[in-house]
Each structure stands twice: as structure tokens, then as C-alpha cells.
Amino acid sequence: MTHILPLFQTSEAGYILSMSTPIEHIRNFSIIAHIDHGKSTLADRLIQHCGGLTDREMSDQVLDNMDIEKERGITIKAQTVRLAYTAKDGITYTLNLMDTPGHVDFSYEVSRCLAACEGSLLVVDASQGVEAQTLANVYQAIDQEHEIVPVLNKVDLPAADIDRVAEQIEEVIGLDASGAVLTSAKTGLGIEDVLEAIVKQLPPPAEGDASAPLKVSLVDAYYDPYLGVVVIVRVVDGILKKKQKIRMMKTGSTYDIDHVGVFGPKPVHVETLGPGEVGFLVASIKDVADCSVGDTITEERRPCAGPLPGYKDVQPVVFCGLFPMDASDFDDLRASMGKLKLNDASFSWEMETSAALGMGFRCGFLGLLHLEIIQERLSREFDLDLIATAPSVVYELTMTDGTEIELHNPSDMPDVVKVAEIREPWIEATIFTPDEYLGGVLKLCQDRRGIQTELTYVGKRAMMKYELPLNEVVFDFYDRLKSISKGYASFDYELVGHRPENLVKMSILVNDEPVDALAMLVHRDRAESRGRQMCERLKDLIPRQMFKIPVQAAIGAKVIARETISAMRKDVTAKCYGGDATRKRKLLDKQKAGKKRMRQFGKVDIPQEAFVAALRMDGV
Amino acid sequence: MINPGRAIGPQYGFGLYLHWPYCQHICPYCDFNVYAAKDRTTEPLFDAMLADLAAQASQLKGRAPLSSVYFGGGTPSLMSPSQIAQFIDACTAALGLSERCEITLEANPNDIRLDRAKNWKEAGINRISLGVQSLDDRALAFLGRDHTAAQGLQAVETVAHIFERYSVDLIYARPDQSLAAWREELTSLLSLKPPHLSLYELTIAPKTAFGKAAQRGTLIPLDEEAQADLYELTEDLTAQAGLPAYEISNYARSKADQSRHNLTYWRSGDWLGIGPGAHGRLSLDGVRLSTEGRARPQEYITAVQNASHPWQTETALTAEETAAEILTMGLRVKTGIEQDRVNAFLPRPIDKARLESLQTEGWLSLQEGRLCLTPSGRLLADRIALELLR
């Protein structure tokens, strides 16, 4: 959440924020949906309707304020907005809206929003119907005992099929769809109905005690270049106000509150935040890492008895190495990652040294989109040229002496004779697809060592559940799924634990030297085809050199695939006279610079791009 | 070890290059600084060249006279014989011409007529470089040339009649060219017994018509293997005919037939560049100066007129750049380049181990302190230079 707007005074907000909303007039709710079903656009309309922003200030998906969110048209960070809505019953309600991301990688964002609310708007695209993340997110909301209002959005589209989608909601989710609100977030149709449903159908926060010791849930924290660390909070008991000395119960650190406020959606100072209210505080906190999401904030002077139940910890599931293209950028990369982490606590890393790529970092991500986004932000916001190695998962090893090891990097794989068992992470995937693509999708899952656990039909759509090794999914499963189904299939997953598998470490040797960045763990049965593919790929990617170069894939000492890059025969300028001397020299300088971007393996120069491209392979 | 001041300078040749930027029409593979001739008057340009020559020469007082003058382009055979004569006279006046000064004129077959050739000779030209390019009419059409094979052969005959020293250019390794076709073409040229040949593989430069066609995929360049085979065939045929290569793309009957002017480039001697876009190299006080004229003729003319300084663009090469030039240019000649001259400009001399490994691989030999490429090394000249310099 990056609000780069400076703080506005209350009077500039365009409407008066009720400071002392009685708790029964507060509604805290999340907007949840499958990716692209229109959450952020619906949020736009709600903000507009309640006068949070003037028409001039309004833009499409106004809450998606990171460049990368705007460009990709997706929400990455959840956002909170407080709105004042005067309902048909004449009462002015305070609504706290939380817009959540739809993509599976960011489902932890959804879960903590849900924890801070009592109700949810379940948005379903009426032309698409229930999709994988619709299910995943609504089940989370049900687990949180939320009241849920189904919203059928995009009814303006000709393909909208309201009856069918309402039926799906009832059949697949088991939710009563008779009270579903029909909207078009695009045209503004049904917005008032949504607001009425919010105040009528969703409950107010549970009665808190304003006079009890302060008990506040830490929902999120992010770094803002103007404000420093901004902490999003939900008050359970007590009153949060300026100048209070607060304590983070988990870390024990204490701070003096500089301001409390709410987002309307512009940040606005308020005097206090009471039970049931959602807002933010600023307290000269230096480091986002000091704000542990899910922690309980209390008052130093009069602490509450015990903390609130925290959130589930977010664990990275995908790892990859990030290396600077130019070794001298290492320190820049380290500093940039530090800055980025201020905004994204779910991004973690440790130092890594690779013979192939030099010094860099082994980084953990929540999924492939997360990985892609971090990489893009690093190269864009910090202007760094990066090499990312193949994404890999976390393996668990039991050694023959009984010790347990977590393996984040295949090249660290210990000697096989010392390993008693290797376990790899498995997921349960939920996939929705129109039935004409079912065959292709089933084959894809089968090919990826999937085990089918469920296959049901909802009208013309199939829903299947598969258990799959995460490793088979991190490469390109999602892309393949999208292309097989022409974009119609949807996918969600959750980790279901580690399972022992017949895995082997496959090394790649270029000119008889192992290249650590290319080592990978593969299933024994698939090693050969993977190895062959890898060698073929490298043969095309490594430029010819003055001598021929064998490229091999090996398990231990056994070579399982081999290709040869033939020697370069000709590299000479035909015509070279006086005027060409300058041109020649410049070319030479360019080639010398090019050499710098290559990594030397014995006698062989491998362009760094080749590593990335070799690994970006279609998983066999 | 020799000191840098002695590793460069006019003792390795002192030439003058004149660039005549106009051509009757522009060939699709050409990436020189050229412009269509149309009916322009060339007096202002010619006058600017004379002024440029005078200005540059004024900085070079006290030097030994020029060892070569080269009328290049473009198509300098479009200059009038009197312009050529006048320019040679100006060179004599400004810098002096050595006794055996080589004065070459590049010419297109279309411009060759007996009377003109005689005029050139009278003006002082003593060597012709003839752009025949191919002896196959279809290839000539493909190359966008405005003459036929027969005209090319006729031009060679005429030139041979008037000039003792001349050279013929051919372009090979054209798309789809077979070994057999090239053998036939080159053999028929060799049967004319020219004293000197320049044989170039077709190079497809990005901004040319061919470059664009290659990008669109309508022109498919010959692959590396086929090019290498053609190159090797070329070396064999020329050697058999008594015109062995003395440089990567240049072949001569005897040492006396080699191009003295071009050797000045490859030996990193000094030369003046006169005319639009012409490059020069001048050693002054132990520093190698790279000069360059404005590319567009009109800008060149204006720059000369307003000049407060003889060189339109000048850059002092760094020691490493100087070493890189001496090496990359020097490796191209069969007799190689003195290692000491290269090392004189390098912070650390060329790596011994690297030299040795190139020698054991059979790409390079060291002969009396000179780095020489072997025949197989010649095909990898650029790569080997890169290896030696890194």
C-alpha cells in the first residue's frame, strides 16, 4: 500500500468524517473475487457514490496506485478506504471498505483483510461465473464467519448470464443467491443497492469496550516516502489517539503515536479511532520489519491482558536466485531489495554465491507472479539489470544420520549417499474449465504427475481437484493452462505438505565443467527428457566459440544427455581500411563489454542471458 | 620494448585519403558515406577539399613527403581529370610526394574509357582500383550495379593497357553462391592475370537496403560454414594463380604490387583524411589523433569555410585504443604486427599464457617478434584480436 499523497486536513476531505460513529453504524467489509471480476472498479464506484473523491480526482481503479498495478490492471496490495454513506433509513453509516487482490499469490493479503472485517462482498463476473479464486476466497470468508453478500457484476456485458451464475453460487459454494445484487461497476448500475445491502445485510463490529485497555490489531504496514512507516490498524478495545505511547506485543518495541487517521481514500487525520474502527497510525517507526502483521498493539501504560489471535505466517513457496548483471551492482541490489522490502514484508532473501553468476541473493516469494513483480520493480524502480535463476521449491531432506535439512537451492544438494529421503512440497489445485478444454487440462495435470481427487460438473463447466508437486507448477503450469483453455480456465492452490519422492539432482556440464546455476532436482523418471531438453536449449543459447564445446546433463557421474556446440569457423571483417579502423575499434569495445556480461566457465564464455533463457523452459 | 613515440608515426607510411562522396546511383549493399551525384556542381566541395588540405598540412610541417594518395569514395572517377590533376598538384605543394608515391584512383567500369584513362595517367594517377564486383550478369543485377560483366572485363582490359599497377574488386559469398560458381567466376578473372585483387565477402550492413531485406527475411545471407568454405577456396585459387593473400581480403602478384596506401592503414601509419566523412590518423607528440570530417557535403563545406581549426572532429586515442588499433589492423596482414608496438601502449603486455594457447591451437605464430595469423587463424582474426586484448 503506497499512499504517496501528503496528508490532508479534515476540512479538505470534502465531507465530514463522523468521529464518534456509534458502533452499530459501522460496517467493515472486504471485497473479494476471482482476479479481474471487478473488485477495484466496484470500489471506485462506491468511493464516488459516497463522495470520497471528486470526479476530477477519480481515475480507473483508483486504489491500485502502484505503477505496476495500473499497468497490469491488477491489485497487488490490499487497500482500505473509509466512506460515509447516508442510507435510505436516514442514518449516516461509516463504511470501511477493503479492496483485496484476486491473484492466488496474494491470498495472504485477502486473509488479513478478512480478519479485520465482519462481512464480505463476493463479486462474481456474471459473464464468467464462479472461478477458482472465487471459491478459495469465499471459503476463507466463511471460515472467518463472515456475512457474505453476493454481487453479480458486469451485468452490462452481453455474455452476462445472471440465472446461471446465481445457480452456480448456490450449487458450487452453497450460498443463498436470492439476495444477490446485480451491478455494473462500469456503468454504475446497482451501486446504491450494494450500499443498502452492506448496511442492511452485513453486521456491525462486535461490541468493543472503549474504556478497556487498548487492544488493536495490526492489519498491515508499509513504507511511505513522505510519512515513513504507516500502520493499518483495526481497533478492538479502547481508544487509539495521538501522543499515546504504544507497544507492539510481539516485538516489545514501543512508539509514540504522531498521528492517527483514516483513508477517505486520501489520508485524513482524525482525533481518535474507537472500537470497531479501521484506520492508520504513524509513529516514527523506522523499519517495516518492526511491524509484524497480525501483531497486537496495546498501550504501554495500561496494556491489555493478552494478544489477539495472530494471522497465519506467510511462508515463501518459491525461491530463485537474483544476481546483478554487472557484478559491481551488487551493493545497489542489496540496498534496493532493502527498500522494496519496506513495502513488502513477504519478500525475503539470503546471500548466495554462484560460480556462474557471482554474488547475489537467494530470494523467497509467495508465488511466480510475486517473483515476477519483485523482479520487475527492482529493474524498473531501481534501474537494475538482473538475472534470475530458475524458480525452485523448498525440499526437505532427511539425512542418513537423522538430521533434517531444508534445501532452498538445488546446487546445495548434499552428497546423495548421505541423504536418506527427499521430500518435495505438494499442492492441492482447484481448476475450473469450460468442458471443451477438459481433455487438455487433464492431460496437463497428468503430465505434471498430478493425482486427481475430484471432478464435478457445474453446467458446462468442469471443476477438478488435483494433487500436484509444486515443482511441476512453478515453471509454467499457469501459462500452459491458460493457453490450453484459451484463457478460460482458472486455477488456485494451497500447500498440502511435503511427500517423499524419487528425486535426483541433475547437473549440467558445459565443456566438462558443472554449472551450478543450472543444477536442478528432477523426478528420476523425467530426468532424461528434461536433460535432453536442457542440452538442446543450451546448444542454441551458447554462442559458438573457437573450439567445440560438449554440453551434458548428468546424474552423479552418469551422463544422461549430450549435445555439442560446434566450433566457430569465421569471425573476421571482410573490408577494413582507414575509415573502418574507428568502426572496428568501437566494435571491439562493444565486444569487450559483451565479454564482461559473460561468465567464464573454464575456457567457455556463457552469456548471462543464456542462463535465464535455458531455465525458462517448457517443463516436460 | 620500444617507446610509444616510436611505435606509431609516419615511418609506417604517410598517406592521404580523399573521399569523393558522390555515386551515379547507390548500391543496395553500400554503407559508405555516399550521395547520389545527380547534376550537382562539385566546385564548392572541391574548393573546400583544397582548403582542408592546406589547413591540415599547415600542422604537419617538416614531415617527409607523402608515400601515397588515394582517391576513394563514393566514385572519385566522377571527378573531372582536371580536378584530379589540380588536387595532386596541391598535395605536391602542401606536403610533397615521395619519389615512388602511389597515387590510386577508385573507378567504376562505366567510367573507364581509353582517353580518360590516359588523362588520369597524365594527371599523375599511377594505380587504378576497379570495382568490377562480379563477372556474372545476374549477380551484378542483384548487387544493383549499372554495368554488365562484359563491360567489367572490357574495363579491366582498358585499364591494363594504360596502367601497370591496378587492382580489381569482386564481391563473393552472395546468397546462394555455390563453390562451383565462385570457382568459375574467380578463375576467369585470374586468367586476365591482374597484378592485384581485392576479394570481399558480401557484408550485410544493418542500415542498407540489403540490411533491411535481411531483417524482413527476403534476403537470406549465406551461413558461416558456407562463407568459410568459399574463403578457403579463394585462398587456394589465388595462391595457385600466383596471387597469394598478403592481407585478409587482398591478393597480389608480388610485393611491389601490394597496395602501399592500404598497408599504411594496416600498419597503423599516418594518413590525412580529406573530404566529407573522411577519417584520418596522425601521430603528433607521441599521441595518435583520430580525425573525421563532417559527413554531409554541405556541412563539410561550411565547416571548412568557418574553420578556426584544421580538423573538424579530432579525438586523441587513449593508449589502449591505440594498442587495439595497431593489433586489429596489424593482424590482418600476412607478415603480422610487431608485438612490441602493441605492448608499447598496453598497461600490461599481452598475456603470455593466452598467446601460447593460441599458438598451440594453431591460430597464431610468433615470427621474429611479430604476431602472425595462420591460415586458419585468419578466418578468426577478429575473435583472436579480442582474445589478445582482454
Ligand SMILES: Nc1nc2c(ncn2[C@@H]2O[C@H](COP(=O)(O)OP(=O)(O)OP(=O)(O)O)[C@@H](O)[C@H]2O)c(=O)[nH]1
Ligand atoms: N463491462 C464491464 N467491465 C467491468 C465491470 N467491472 C469491471 N470491469 C472491467 O473488468 C476489468 C477488471 O476490473 P478490476 O476492477 O481491475 O478487477 P479486480 O477484481 O479488481 O482485479 P484484481 O484486483 O486483479 O483481482 C477492468 O478492465 C474493468 O474495467 C463491469 O461491470 N462491466
Ligand code: SF4
Ligand atoms: S559505387 Fe561503390 S561507393 Fe558508390 S554506392 Fe556503389 S558500392 Fe557504394
Ligand SMILES: [Mg+2]
Ligand atoms: Mg483489483
